[in-house]
Amino acid sequence: MEDKERRRPLHRRLDNSELIKTGFWVGQMFMILATVLGVYLAAQEGLEQAIRFNEIDDMQNNYFLRRSLYDEVADNVGIIRDYATFVKSENPYDLKRFHPNLQTYVWDTMRYSRHTLQTPSRFLSDIRRFYARVDELITKGEARTYGPSYFVPKLTEAADKMENRTLKQLHANIEALRATLEEHGVEIEEPSTPNNENGKATQ
DSSP states (O other): OHHHHHHSOOOOOOOTHHHHHHHHHHHHHHHHHHHHHHHHHHHHHHHHHHHHHHHHHHHHHHHHHHHHHHHHHHHHHHHHHHHHHHHHHHOOSOGGGGOOOOOOHHHHHGGGOTTGGGSOHHHHHHHHHHHHHHHHHHHHHHTTSSOHHHHHHHHHHHHHHIIIIIIHHHHHHHHHHHHHHHHTTOOOOOOSSOBOTTSOBOO
16 A cells, blocks of 8 residues: 555646736736826827817917908008099199008018918918009109009009909908818907908998
């Protein structure tokens, strides 16, 4: 009996401590990877939100800048029309006494704004040329280099071109910008001076 008992194989006890340690570290590695991935995804989402917010903020600033520019130029077109009508009907000798005072606060301030060059260049170029043309005609009219019969129709022509082309296109651009802002949940207050369907400021 003793020999049989001696020959009986002994069952070795498995040491589970190594498996437990291995499982623990594997779990820790997965936890670290999950944490890193979570932080990365959160940072990525935060970056996208920050970029989106910055784009909307820029868009909103551009809207108000173009809206102000539109109103100012539309007012100046009205001033030029009134001046041309007055000179044509009254034909005063001393035109300098009736020099039209154009409002250029927004136009002058735009040179200091980082949003100015985000305005489509065709609008900036058309407005610059309009002011230059009007200034030339009025200056030469006051100096009697140009007679009223010549420079007054030219003033009206410049006003027509600005109103019927540039201001209409600028108004459409502003409305498109406004629609995009509203799609992003940004509400835009109505301007204090309403506009008709043609984009012309009501008097």
